[in-house]
Amino acid sequence: xxxxxxxxxxxxSVYCSENGQGRGTVATRDLAAGEVLFQEPPLxxxxxxxxxxxxxxxxxxxxxxxxxxxxxxxxxxxxxPKEEMPNPCPEGLTPMHQExxxxxxxxxxxxxxxGEAGTGNSELAMLAAERCMAASxxxxxxxxxxxxxxxxxxxxxxxxxxxxxxxxxxARNGFQVMDLASRPPTSADALFFRVSxxxxxxxxxxxASWSWNGADGLNTVKTTRAVSVGEDLTISYIGKPWCDxxxxxxxxxxxxxxxxxxxxxxxxxxxxxxxxxxxxxNRKGSSKLESLLLRWMTEADSETxxxxxxxxxDAVAPSAAPERVSQPTAxxxxxxxxxxxxxxxxxxxxxxxxxxxEEALQALRAEEAHVGKxxxxxxxxxxxxxxxxxxEEAARRRARALAATTTAAGVLLVAVLMAWKRW
Numbered sequence: 001x002x003x004x005x006x007x008x009x010x011x012x013s014v015y016c017s018e019n020g021q022g023r024g025t026v027a028t029r030d031l032a033a034g035e036v037l038f039q040e041p042p043l044x045x046x047x048x049x050x051x052x053x054x055x056x057x058x059x060x061x062x063x064x065x066x067x068x069x070x071x072x073x074x075x076x077x078x079x080x081p082k083e084e085m086p087n088p089c090p091e092g093l094t095p096m097h098q099e100x101x102x103x104x105x106x107x108x109x110x111x112x113x114x115g116e117a118g119t120g121n122s123e124l125a126m127l128a129a130e131r132c133m134a135a136s137x138x139x140x141x142x143x144x145x146x147x148x149x150x151x152x153x154x155x156x157x158x159x160x161x162x163x164x165x166x167x168x169x170x171a172r173n174g175f176q177v178m179d180l181a182s183r184p185p186t187s188a189d190a191l192f193f194r195v196s197x198x199x200x201x202x203x204x205x206x207x208a209s210w211s212w213n214g215a216d217g218l219n220t221v222k223t224t225r226a227v228s229v230g231e232d233l234t235i236s237y238i239g240k241p242w243c244d245x246x247x248x249x250x251x252x253x254x255x256x257x258x259x260x261x262x263x264x265x266x267x268x269x270x271x272x273x274x275x276x277x278x279x280x281x282n283r284k285g286s287s288k289l290e291s292l293l294l295r296w297m298t299e300a301d302s303e304t305x306x307x308x309x310x311x312x313x314d315a316v317a318p319s320a321a322p323e324r325v326s327q328p329t330a331x332x333x334x335x336x337x338x339x340x341x342x343x344x345x346x347x348x349x350x351x352x353x354x355x356x357x358e359e360a361l362q363a364l365r366a367e368e369a370h371v372g373k374x375x376x377x378x379x380x381x382x383x384x385x386x387x388x389x390x391x392e393e394a395a396r397r398r399a400r401a402l403a404a405t406t407t408a409a410g411v412l413l414v415a416v417l418m419a420w421k422r423w
Contacts (some may be wrong), residue, residue: 011037012233014197022108024199024232031227037208039218043100043191045177046075052092054138058131064376073128076166077191079104084162086155091137096227103193109169116256117382121160125167129160179214195221201234202250202266234264283423340364344371344378351375351383 013028023332031037048071051059055074062070082095089095096104121129133156140147146154170189173196179186195210198221210221227233238253248269251421254262341360348355355363355378363381 012194015253022199023197023235025194025197025225027229027231027233029229031223033223033225036220036305037223037233038194039220040192040194041217042219043104043193044075044079045185045188045190045217046078047188048074049186050092052135054090054131054135055092058128061127061131062124065373069124069171072162072170072174072191073124075170075191076163077128077132079166079170079191080159080162084159086133086136086159088139090132090139093132098125104166104169104191105201107169107173107191107193107196109172110165121157122164125160125164126156128163129156132159141366175210175212175219177212177214177219178196179212181213181215184236190219192219195219195235198233199237199264200237200254200262201264202236202238202247202262204236204244205264205266206234206236207231208235210235246381266336337364337369340369340371347371347375354380355382 010107011028011031012025014023014025016023047058048059052072057075059070061104077093079101080093081098081101085093085095133152137152170191173191175187175190175192175195177190179188190212194197198208200206205225207223207225208221209224210219212219221235223233238250251262251267254260325412341357341364344360344364345355345357348360359376359378359381361373363377364371367377
């Protein structure tokens with residue numbers, strides 16, 4: 001089962017499981033608690049605060065389409081090798097070295113795109129590719145380079161295809177790191193190679209941890225307890241207090257954010273009987289809502305996540321915190337197509353968007369009946385129409401000004417000729 005060692009290292013080795021759980025890392029010898037396993041630089045490190053103007057504007061546009069996925073495509077733009085990067089290179093981007101690019105392509109994630117061939121590039125990827133190409137076009141003006149419209153269009157489609165593939169690897173393997181040495185401390189999105197092959201374990205049962213040092217630019221991975229030879233090395237993909245939630249809540253969060261059903265020790269072992277005097281039950285002054293929240297966060301109940309065969313993420317993104325952890329709610333009634341259309345039209349009316357019933361229906365069809373995405377599409381269409389009208393009006397003004405200038409020049413020329421003739 002052991003298929004490769006990441007480099008000359010007598011402490012760890014990567015394996016590929018036979019039960020569909022993907023790759024992982026095992027100890028090749030007995031390890032002491034607190035022992036440093038390795039240190040590694042990032043494959044990519046992106047500080048959003050360092051974005052050039054065009055990339056900052058793109059980040060905002062991507063967030064309008066998907067708050068959860070925008071960062072993945074911003075990081076993906078920093079992971080392009082020379083042969084995939086537009087030429088000239090856009091401001092703020094540097095082609096990834098070929099060796100680093102090869103390591104990136106060994107990370108998991110590409111399997112998420114299997115079966116999607118022929119479905120076209122995502123809207124996020126097309127937007128990122130178009131803005132990246134526009135930034136390259138701007139740089140090309142200074143270099144006296146030009147692209148034909150046909151070549152440019154093909155290049156945008158090819159770039160979007162690459163960005164989709166890279167972004168899914170970023171989503172499955174991204175880390176959020178904090179540079180505590182800077183003032184103020186600054187967060188960044190990072191990709192690492194070796195630690196990306198560590199599997200996850202919940203509830204503080206992981207036997208390894210990682211820490212980022214912004215000063216030396218290294219990620220350090222070490223054990224948190226003694227580890228026996230052959231034992232799987234694990235880290236926690238989620239930080240406290242979310243890693244200590246009840247099993248259903250943890251597994252739901254991992255499935256939503258990392259696309260796998262957790263089968264770690266904490267999630268597969270039977271739950272221990274809990275005391276009748278559970279935490280918070282006798283807390284003085286606790287409200288009923290607080291008690292319910294506490295029980296949901298700390299007690300396992302009958303709710304489960306379907307344990308369908310699913311590959312664990314070979315790589316991890318230990319996020320500082322999820323934006324929110326929602327309580328279970330009753331399922332909502334499914335809206336009919338007509339109800340979705342009426343809801344979209346009401347929202348357009350509330351925002352003053354001049355959308356007809358037919359335009360709203362076309363937007364819903366294009367966005368697979370998603371009201372929110374259809375509304376974004378209509379906003380963009382209205383903005384494009386407004387921009388087109390403004391450009392058309394500006395063109396008319398320029399034409400009138402040119403005509404007036406031409407007329408004045410003609411009158412002046414006639415006056416000069418007549419004066420010359422009299423002289």
